Every structure is written in structure tokens, then in C-alpha cells.
Amino acid sequence: MKFLNLIVKNAFRHKLRTILTILGLAITIMAFGIVRNILEVFSFSESDLIPGHLITTHKTSQMQFLPYSHIEKMRQVEGVKAATYGFFIGFRYGDDPEEFFMRMAIDQDNFYKIRTDWEVSEEDIEDFKNTTNGALITPHLKLKNGWEEGDVVTIGSDYFETLSLEVEIVGTLAFKREENQQLDMMFIRGDYFRRAIGQEVSPELEHQVGWIELLADPPDDAAEIAARVDSLFMNSDMETSTKPVNAYATAQIDRFRTIITALKVSSYLMIGVILLVLINTMSMVARERINENAVLKTLGFRARHLITLNFGESLFVAILGAILGAALIWPGIILFKALMPFLGQVKFEWITLAWVGPALVIVGILASLVPVIKAVRTSIVDGLRTVE
Amino acid sequence: MVENRKPKSLFVLGWIIVILGVIFTLLSAFLILGKTVLPEEVELWIDQYFDFEAYTLLIILMVFRSVYHIVMGIALLKGQNWGRLWFLWLMLIETCLGLLDPDIVDAGRAVIFLIFLYFLTRPSITYYLGKVTVPLKYTFKSLFSRPLTTVLTILGISLVSFMFCIVLMLANGIAKVLVATGEDDNVIFMEKNKFSEIESMLSPEEVDKIENLGYFVFDEEYGEQLLSPELAASITLPDINDTTKLKNVTMRGTNEIAPRLRRGFRLVEGEMYEMGLPNCIVGKALTKRMANCRIGDSINVAGDYFQVIGVFETGGTMYDSEIWTDIFSLRDSYNRQGVGGSIVMARLEDKNDIEALKKELDETPDLEVRAFIEKNYYKGQSENTTGFLKYLGLFICVVFALGATIGAMITMYSAVANRTNEIATMRSLGFQAEGIQAAFLIESMMIGALGAVIGIAAASVFSTFEIQMFSTVNFFGEFYLRMTLTLLTVLYTFIFAISMGFVGGVFPSIQATRMKIVDAFR
Incomplete structure (x- = not known):
């Protein structure tokens, strides 16, 4: 620590060069931070999922419907604690292409037994059960469209174009996960929707559902229970495919595999550039200080002192760059999102700073190797003799 | 010594370029405001001529052009030499791109090219080119007088070039699959x-x-x-x-x-x-x-x-x-x-029948059907995927490039500082300050070019890799593509890397010419 003063003075001996180095490091660290934050969007943690949550779809295609009668059969399977179903209704709302929110039909009697990651008050659930055309909406949608409880809204479907449903808003449904709180969604009653498509589109649709959700108990046996469920319908023309929810989440992320890999590689390349810039500066330092180091040695400085000096200087510059860069990450992300609105989900995550710290220490150590080796190896005579 | 006279035509050139820059600024302001503040008719008018990708590209190009034109014009008016060199370099870029990338040929580039051709014949430019008398051999030799520093800088630029090249190759690969899909009849x-x-x-x-x-x-x-x-x-x-x-x-x-x-x-x-x-x-x-x-x-x-x-x-x-x-x-x-x-x-x-066909469909009330050319359908689908990748990738590359440019700047500053004596010697031997400045700039650009060579060589290894991509066609169906290295990609990477070297070298090279001979010898 007694060298701290010396280190700081040494670092700013070439002011322009040091400032440029810090700036170079800061900009690259900002880019690095942005990339790590984008990668955060593609990550998910198991802890966000409901344990034992299974989803059943038609085996041929996730877009095919399943018979309603499957649900009762599944409830009989050992280990299935609860079963519910859902339908995807549509996105587009009205004629304006910019205006859309996601609409789903859910089983009013059972959904809350499984979806413990949704927050609905007891009262709202009661209202939802008691109103045939009831609808729950997310707080964000409520705020956006200025809807109140009791309002009657007309919605349509993306798939069944003739369909037009009048629903009454009876309450709110919020997501517990923070990332999902900005979502605009509406949930209507499954039986109401089934009856409507049965009347309007084709009668057999009344007895079909989009997908089925199950809760496995105990959650650890989910895979076994899923296999048991699927074996029930084996070799029928309505074969099912039951998978834990995290399989869907992984599949979703798998789709972006190429981009994720590319982003990861680019973030390592950035560390590479930081390293090169710092090594460059430190090797210049090494060259300039040959004489000086020899003088220090004659004054009685030992190798470890010289190592501390050089290493400290390298680390000091690296840390200054890191602090400035880390401070730039947040404004960088704002600029980034302004330019590319489709990256709306990217936001500043503190966890990404955890990447910057260790990376910088490693870079600092590696960059100080050149001057350290040079300082230790050069004998006093050679050092004093060297003319720049 | 020859007095540093400033020919009249340089001022004319400077003013023309500043005015061009102002026009480009106004145009980009119009395009940006048109989408945001101005009445809706303007927005409709813009939408009619450009789809989203063309619009974004145009804005980027226009903002870029307005900045460099104004900077360059002012540099020329003040008699700065790097302004002239920069001018030549950018003219070369615009010309190469105009000749090779048919997608971004536009009237702006044609006008610039004509002005370039005109001024190439003017004495001001030839006079300047004649003054770049420091032999290239000197630049080559000094490039490796301090090998470690130079190699480190080249490597830094090559990493950025590598990434830039890969982004373009991926975008090429996607475009190749999706645009190759579909025929225009x-x-x-x-x-x-x-x-x-x-x-x-x-x-x-x-x-x-x-x-x-x-x-x-x-x-x-x-x-x-x-x-x-x-x-x-x-x-x-x-x-x-x-x-x-x-x-x-x-x-x-x-x-x-x-x-x-x-x-x-x-x-x-x-x-x-x-x-x-x-x-x-x-x-x-x-x-x-x-x-x-x-x-x-x-x-x-x-x-x-x-x-x-x-x-x-x-x-x-x-x-x-x-x-x-x-x-x-x-x-x-x-x-x-x-x-x-x-x-x-x-x-x-006859593929020109499409308009008549569309009209007939509109006039048939009981046929709720749309028609499009197959090629356009897949091209439209590719824009989402390519756009995401291209803009994300290029933005990261540009930020990333700033870091590497600063690396080049550090190297060039230290090169200038180390060669103070040499510069003074050359000046007293009769070399013009302009020539010395050009020598440093060219050295810096060479660093960029070498970085590009390494970056492209590394990227070319991946040129046969098969990659899985999602598309928005048919609900995130998957398809496979090959990253493709094209001549245009190579050219873009070179331009990108050399520009990094250039920007990094401008300020150090100005410093080299500002030195007084007497002071430099001390």
C-alpha cells in the first residue's frame, strides 16, 4: 500500500496515453456489458418455474387441438395432482396493426391450482367463475387501455375470423415474475370460448382444447408421470406429448442458439481487445522504464517491489477503465434500445458487473507480465547502459 | 522552402463539401422528423418510398455522410491536409461501394463521384499528391521498427475485423437462403x-x-x-x-x-x-x-x-x-x-401480369385471397431475421471498433513521440510537413489493412460452417445456412479496418506536423 502514491503518479506520467487507454478500455467494457445484458434476456432460471408443471400438446404439432375428454382421463393417472387446459385466441385487436395484446382462454375452475406464478385475488376468481363471459386482464393492459372492472369489450380471434366475443372484465391477473409484468394479456373462460367456436365455427371444436397443463406430484417424478400420461393415448389418432415446462423454455432458447453463441464469442473477443490495448500500453511503459528500474534496483528495491509497482499500475489503469466502462453500460443500453426497439426486453442487470470484475483482474495481471519480466530480468548494468 | 500556398480551388472544394454536408444534414433531419414530429402525410410519403430497412439504412448513411462532409469541408477550408487525404479515402469508399453494391447506389453517391472526378483533375489535389514525397519504403520499415506494439495493435484491429466479417457472413448466409428461395415469376x-x-x-x-x-x-x-x-x-x-x-x-x-x-x-x-x-x-x-x-x-x-x-x-x-x-x-x-x-x-x-392479377383479385368480391410474388414473400420474411442480426451485430461492432481505434491511436502517438528526432531530420532534409503527415497516416492505415487481412483469414475458416437459424417463416421453423464470404464482405471489412486505422492516425499525424524543427531536435 505504501506504493500507492507512486503507482498513481507513474500511471499518469503520460497523461494522454493513460487517458486514451482508460477510454479504450471503458468503451470496450461498455460494449462487453451490453452484450452480457443481452445474453441475460436469453437466460432463464429453473427457480422461476413451478415444480412439477407439465404441458401436454398434440404429438404431431403443437398447433393441433386435443379432445376435451383427455383431461378427465389424465386426472385419473396416478401422480397427476391437477389438470387444466388452455387455448390461444389471438393477438390482433381491432384494425390497427400496432394495437395488439395476447388473449388466452383458461379453465376457470382449475387454473389457479397449477399457475401459482399468477396472482389473482380470491374475489376475482369468484367473479371469474360466476360470470359466463368474464375476463381477467393484466394490470399493464388495464392501465394502457383504461379499462375498468365491469367494462364490456369485444374481441376477435386470429384463427377464427368470424368469431366475435363480448367479454366483461371482472378482475386482474398479475404475473409474479418481474420480467412479465409489462405484458398485455387477457384471459377469458375456456368453456365460454369452446361454446362460441362450437357454435360459430364447427360443432366438434366445442369438445377440443388447445393444450393441457398438469401438475405432477411429487414433482421429482414428473418425467415418469409424463410418460404414464402419454402411454394412455398411445396409438390413438390423438397421441399426446407431455413435457415439463422447462423443456419448452429450453426449446425456446435453443432457437436462438446461433445468436447466443455469436454474442458469447464476441464478448470474449472484446476481452481480447481490452487485453491487447492494455498490454500495448504496459509494454511501452516497460520500454521507457528500463533506466529507471535499474536506478531503483541500485537504491535497494527488490524484485517484489518492482513487481508490485508494475502490476499495481496495470491493475490501476484497468480498474479506472472498468469503473468508467461500468458507468457507461446503463446509458449505453438506453441508447441501444432507442436505436433498436425490437430489443425492448434488454435491461441493466447488476449481475453482469460480476463478469467485468474478474475479467479485468485477469487482464490486469496478464498485461503486467511484460513489464514485470523485463524489470526483473534486466540486470542493473544493462539497465543503466540502455539508451532509448 | 516552398511557401505553403493554398490554391483557390481548395476553398471552392471546401465550401461545396460543407454545403453538401448541410444538405445531407437537412435530409436526415427531414427523414427523422418526418417519422416523428411532422404531419402524417409526410410519414405516409416516406413509407411509400422506403420500407423499414431501406429507411434505417438511409438514415444511417445520411447521418454518417453529413458528419464526415462537414468535418472534411471545415478541414479543407482551414487548409488541413488530413482533410484532403480523408476526402480521397472516402471518395474511394463511396466509389467502390457504388460500383460493387448495387443495393446502395443512389443519386447522392453519383453526385459525389462526379465532384470527385472533377477535382481529381484540379491542380489543388495533384499539387497535394505531388507533395506526398516520403517514400513508402520508409513507412514499411518504420511499421516494424517496434514490432511488439505494432503486432498488438494489428491483432486488436483484426479481432474487430473478424467479428465484423462474421456478422456480414452470417447475414449473407441468411439472405442467400431466404432470398434464393422463391422465383420472381x-x-x-x-x-x-x-x-x-x-x-x-x-x-x-x-x-x-x-x-x-x-x-x-x-x-x-x-x-x-x-x-x-x-x-x-x-x-x-x-x-x-x-x-x-x-x-x-x-x-x-x-x-x-x-x-x-x-x-x-x-x-x-x-x-x-x-x-x-x-x-x-x-x-x-x-x-x-x-x-x-x-x-x-x-x-x-x-x-x-x-x-x-x-x-x-x-x-x-x-x-x-x-x-x-x-x-x-x-x-x-x-x-x-x-x-x-x-x-x-x-x-x-408474364411476370408483369402481377399487378393486373392483384387488381382482378380486388375486384372479385367472393375471393378473399391475396397474391404475391414468391420471391417477395420470402424476402419479406428474411428481413426480420437478417435485420435483427445485422443491426445488433453492426452496432456492437461499431462500439467495439472504437476501442480498437483508440488502441491504434495510442500506438501512433507513441510512434510520433519516438520519432521526434527523425521527423525533425526529415523536415530539415526538405520533406514537407504534408508528406510526413501522409506517411504517418498511411502507416496507421497499413496497420488497419494488416488487421483486416488477419481478421478475414480467420473468418474465412468459418465460411463453410453450417449453422442452424430460426426464421419467422411458418412459426419459427428452422432452417440451415452456410456462412458465406463474398468479395463484397472482404471489401467492407477492409474499408472498416482501414477506417479504424485512419481515424486512429489522424490526431497523432497532425501532432507530427505541428512540431517546430528546432524544438524537435531538442
């Missing part, structure tokens, strides 16, 4: 207000009506029109490496005409599927990626098994990632009885 009919084949459903009556429109090529061999009603279904198949992973694949029910509508269609292995039998052929890209896709395997579609009897390819298009079977078998298995098809594809006799 094929027309697709799809249900109105539906955006993908899978959502669209046409009734048999609608298919009949389309058949009777009569714009299509008549095929002598079959005695029928070149027209195929097709049913697209999304099925899931297990990944070949991990059979628990299911992936979406498009299965297409076609008739005998369908292969003739895709000019690149070729059966690589096995036989063609027979109508009415549950058998299918598999696209070449799938055989390596998905389980159950070899000849002899069976694919399960809603309880019915389709036997794979052939492998086809269509020359690297989207169809290579599909499974084809006949429309009747698929319709029965997929429970789409009573559906005529998802789409109808047909070849136009």
Missing part, C-alpha cells in the same frame, strides 16, 4: 389477413377460382397449368443428436406439378413420392439434422406413418428444410378434410 395465393402458410386455409372453391384466373403457364407435358395447391403443416421431429428435443418442421403436401415450380428441384436419392400413398421425400438439409429422416424411416403425422422414400434438394433454399408428400395423404392425416390447400402456387406467363 411464381405467384403465391394466400388467404387474406393471414401472414403464414400454416395459418392460411383456402376452400376447394377458392382453389378452383384461382385455377380459372388464366394468367399461368400451360405445361405441354402434363397438359395442365403449372399450378399447385399446397397444404403446409407444422410437425415436430426429434433432433438427431438429442431425441428428446423436438423441433418444428414444415411438411408440405403438393401435387405432381410442385417440383416443376421450383427450378432448382432435384431428387438426390431414392424415388419421388407417389400420389395417394403414405410416403414422402425429405429435404437434404434435414437428413443430417433430424432423426427419422433417412430413406426407409417413417414419420408420424397424427397417428399415420409416412415412409421416407427419397431425398431432394432445391439448391440451398428454404424448401431444403421441408418434408414433401402428396396433398391428399397429408390432408387426411392432418385432419384438414374439406380444405383446398394452405396456398396455391403458380407460374405466371
Whole structure:
């Protein structure tokens, strides 16, 4: 620590060069931070999922419907604690292409037994059960469209174009996960929707559902229970495919595999550039200080002192760059999102700073190797003799 | 010593460039404000001429141009030499791009090019070029007088060039697959207000009506029109490496005409599927990626098994990632009885008929069908995917490049500082300050160029890699592409890297000329 003063003075001996180095490091660290934050969007943690949550779809295609009668059969399977179903209704709302929110039909009697990651008050659930055309909406949608409880809204479907449903808003449904709180969604009653498509589109649709959700108990046996469920319908023309929810989440992320890999590689390349810039500066330092180091040695400085000096200087510059860069990450992300609105989900995550710290220490150590080796190896005579 | 005279034409050039810069600023301001503040009519007018990608590209180009024109113009007016060199360099870029990338040729570039040609013949420029008298050999030698520093800087630039090159190669690969898909004389009919084949459903009556429109090529061999009603279904198949992973694949029910509508269609292995039998052929890209896709395997579609009897390819298009079977078998298995098809594809006799065809569809009230040229359909789909990758990648590259540029700047500053004596010697030998400045700038640009060489060499290793990508076609179906290194990509990377070197070298080179000889010798 007694060298701290010396280190700081040494670092700013070439002011322009040091400032440029810090700036170079800061900009690259900002880019690095942005990339790590984008990668955060593609990550998910198991802890966000409901344990034992299974989803059943038609085996041929996730877009095919399943018979309603499957649900009762599944409830009989050992280990299935609860079963519910859902339908995807549509996105587009009205004629304006910019205006859309996601609409789903859910089983009013059972959904809350499984979806413990949704927050609905007891009262709202009661209202939802008691109103045939009831609808729950997310707080964000409520705020956006200025809807109140009791309002009657007309919605349509993306798939069944003739369909037009009048629903009454009876309450709110919020997501517990923070990332999902900005979502605009509406949930209507499954039986109401089934009856409507049965009347309007084709009668057999009344007895079909989009997908089925199950809760496995105990959650650890989910895979076994899923296999048991699927074996029930084996070799029928309505074969099912039951998978834990995290399989869907992984599949979703798998789709972006190429981009994720590319982003990861680019973030390592950035560390590479930081390293090169710092090594460059430190090797210049090494060259300039040959004489000086020899003088220090004659004054009685030992190798470890010289190592501390050089290493400290390298680390000091690296840390200054890191602090400035880390401070730039947040404004960088704002600029980034302004330019590319489709990256709306990217936001500043503190966890990404955890990447910057260790990376910088490693870079600092590696960059100080050149001057350290040079300082230790050069004998006093050679050092004093060297003319720049 | 020759007095540093400033020819009149340089001032004219400077002013013209500043005015051009102001015009570009106004244009970009108009484009940006038009979308935001100005009345809606302006926005509609803009939308009419540019789609989103063209608009974004134009704004980036215009802002870039307005900045460099103004900076360059002021530099010329103040008699700064790097202004002239920068001018030459940018002219070269604009000319090369204008000649090689037909997508971004525009009137602006043509005007700049003409001005460039005019001023190339003026004494001011030739006078300047004549003064770059420091031999190139000197630049080469001094480049490696301090090898470690130079190599480190080159490596830094090469990392950025590598990434830049890879981004462009990926974008090329996607564009190649999606744009190669589709021919400009094929027309697709799809249900109105539906955006993908899978959502669209046409009734048999609608298919009949389309058949009777009569714009299509008549095929002598079959005695029928070149027209195929097709049913697209999304099925899931297990990944070949991990059979628990299911992936979406498009299965297409076609008739005998369908292969003739895709000019690149070729059966690589096995036989063609027979109508009415549950058998299918598999696209070449799938055989390596998905389980159950070899000849002899069976694919399960809603309880019915389709036997794979052939492998086809269509020359690297989207169809290579599909499974084809006949429309009747698929319709029965997929429970789409009573559906005529998802789409109808047909070849136009004359591709200019499309407008007339669209008009006729609009005027037929009971035909709720849209028509588009096949090529445009896939091109539209590719824009989402490519746009995401390109803009994300390029933005990161630009930020990243700033870091490497600063690295080059550090190196060049130290080069100037170390060669103070040398500069003074050269000046006293009679070399002009302009010449010395150019020598330093060229040295810096060489660092950039060498970085580009290494970056491109490293990137070219990946040029044959096959990569999985998602597309927005048919609900995130997957397709496979090859990263493609084109001449244009190489050129862009060089321009990018050399510009990094240039920007890094400008300030140090100015410092080199500002030195007084007497001070420098001290």
C-alpha cells in the first residue's frame, strides 16, 4: 500500500496515453456489458418455474387441438395432482396493426391450482367463475387501455375470423415474475370460448382444447408421470406429448442458439481487445522504464517491489477503465434500445458487473507480465547502459 | 522552402463539401422528423418510398455522410491536409461501394463521384499528391521498427475485423437462403389477413377460382397449368443428436406439378413420392439434422406413418428444410378434410401480369385471397431475421471498433513521440510537413489493412460452417445456412479496418506536423 502514491503518479506520467487507454478500455467494457445484458434476456432460471408443471400438446404439432375428454382421463393417472387446459385466441385487436395484446382462454375452475406464478385475488376468481363471459386482464393492459372492472369489450380471434366475443372484465391477473409484468394479456373462460367456436365455427371444436397443463406430484417424478400420461393415448389418432415446462423454455432458447453463441464469442473477443490495448500500453511503459528500474534496483528495491509497482499500475489503469466502462453500460443500453426497439426486453442487470470484475483482474495481471519480466530480468548494468 | 500556398480551388472544394454536408444534414433531419414530429402525410410519403430497412439504412448513411462532409469541408477550408487525404479515402469508399453494391447506389453517391472526378483533375489535389514525397519504403520499415506494439495493435484491429466479417457472413448466409428461395415469376395465393402458410386455409372453391384466373403457364407435358395447391403443416421431429428435443418442421403436401415450380428441384436419392400413398421425400438439409429422416424411416403425422422414400434438394433454399408428400395423404392425416390447400402456387406467363392479377383479385368480391410474388414473400420474411442480426451485430461492432481505434491511436502517438528526432531530420532534409503527415497516416492505415487481412483469414475458416437459424417463416421453423464470404464482405471489412486505422492516425499525424524543427531536435 505504501506504493500507492507512486503507482498513481507513474500511471499518469503520460497523461494522454493513460487517458486514451482508460477510454479504450471503458468503451470496450461498455460494449462487453451490453452484450452480457443481452445474453441475460436469453437466460432463464429453473427457480422461476413451478415444480412439477407439465404441458401436454398434440404429438404431431403443437398447433393441433386435443379432445376435451383427455383431461378427465389424465386426472385419473396416478401422480397427476391437477389438470387444466388452455387455448390461444389471438393477438390482433381491432384494425390497427400496432394495437395488439395476447388473449388466452383458461379453465376457470382449475387454473389457479397449477399457475401459482399468477396472482389473482380470491374475489376475482369468484367473479371469474360466476360470470359466463368474464375476463381477467393484466394490470399493464388495464392501465394502457383504461379499462375498468365491469367494462364490456369485444374481441376477435386470429384463427377464427368470424368469431366475435363480448367479454366483461371482472378482475386482474398479475404475473409474479418481474420480467412479465409489462405484458398485455387477457384471459377469458375456456368453456365460454369452446361454446362460441362450437357454435360459430364447427360443432366438434366445442369438445377440443388447445393444450393441457398438469401438475405432477411429487414433482421429482414428473418425467415418469409424463410418460404414464402419454402411454394412455398411445396409438390413438390423438397421441399426446407431455413435457415439463422447462423443456419448452429450453426449446425456446435453443432457437436462438446461433445468436447466443455469436454474442458469447464476441464478448470474449472484446476481452481480447481490452487485453491487447492494455498490454500495448504496459509494454511501452516497460520500454521507457528500463533506466529507471535499474536506478531503483541500485537504491535497494527488490524484485517484489518492482513487481508490485508494475502490476499495481496495470491493475490501476484497468480498474479506472472498468469503473468508467461500468458507468457507461446503463446509458449505453438506453441508447441501444432507442436505436433498436425490437430489443425492448434488454435491461441493466447488476449481475453482469460480476463478469467485468474478474475479467479485468485477469487482464490486469496478464498485461503486467511484460513489464514485470523485463524489470526483473534486466540486470542493473544493462539497465543503466540502455539508451532509448 | 516552398511557401505553403493554398490554391483557390481548395476553398471552392471546401465550401461545396460543407454545403453538401448541410444538405445531407437537412435530409436526415427531414427523414427523422418526418417519422416523428411532422404531419402524417409526410410519414405516409416516406413509407411509400422506403420500407423499414431501406429507411434505417438511409438514415444511417445520411447521418454518417453529413458528419464526415462537414468535418472534411471545415478541414479543407482551414487548409488541413488530413482533410484532403480523408476526402480521397472516402471518395474511394463511396466509389467502390457504388460500383460493387448495387443495393446502395443512389443519386447522392453519383453526385459525389462526379465532384470527385472533377477535382481529381484540379491542380489543388495533384499539387497535394505531388507533395506526398516520403517514400513508402520508409513507412514499411518504420511499421516494424517496434514490432511488439505494432503486432498488438494489428491483432486488436483484426479481432474487430473478424467479428465484423462474421456478422456480414452470417447475414449473407441468411439472405442467400431466404432470398434464393422463391422465383420472381411464381405467384403465391394466400388467404387474406393471414401472414403464414400454416395459418392460411383456402376452400376447394377458392382453389378452383384461382385455377380459372388464366394468367399461368400451360405445361405441354402434363397438359395442365403449372399450378399447385399446397397444404403446409407444422410437425415436430426429434433432433438427431438429442431425441428428446423436438423441433418444428414444415411438411408440405403438393401435387405432381410442385417440383416443376421450383427450378432448382432435384431428387438426390431414392424415388419421388407417389400420389395417394403414405410416403414422402425429405429435404437434404434435414437428413443430417433430424432423426427419422433417412430413406426407409417413417414419420408420424397424427397417428399415420409416412415412409421416407427419397431425398431432394432445391439448391440451398428454404424448401431444403421441408418434408414433401402428396396433398391428399397429408390432408387426411392432418385432419384438414374439406380444405383446398394452405396456398396455391403458380407460374405466371408474364411476370408483369402481377399487378393486373392483384387488381382482378380486388375486384372479385367472393375471393378473399391475396397474391404475391414468391420471391417477395420470402424476402419479406428474411428481413426480420437478417435485420435483427445485422443491426445488433453492426452496432456492437461499431462500439467495439472504437476501442480498437483508440488502441491504434495510442500506438501512433507513441510512434510520433519516438520519432521526434527523425521527423525533425526529415523536415530539415526538405520533406514537407504534408508528406510526413501522409506517411504517418498511411502507416496507421497499413496497420488497419494488416488487421483486416488477419481478421478475414480467420473468418474465412468459418465460411463453410453450417449453422442452424430460426426464421419467422411458418412459426419459427428452422432452417440451415452456410456462412458465406463474398468479395463484397472482404471489401467492407477492409474499408472498416482501414477506417479504424485512419481515424486512429489522424490526431497523432497532425501532432507530427505541428512540431517546430528546432524544438524537435531538442
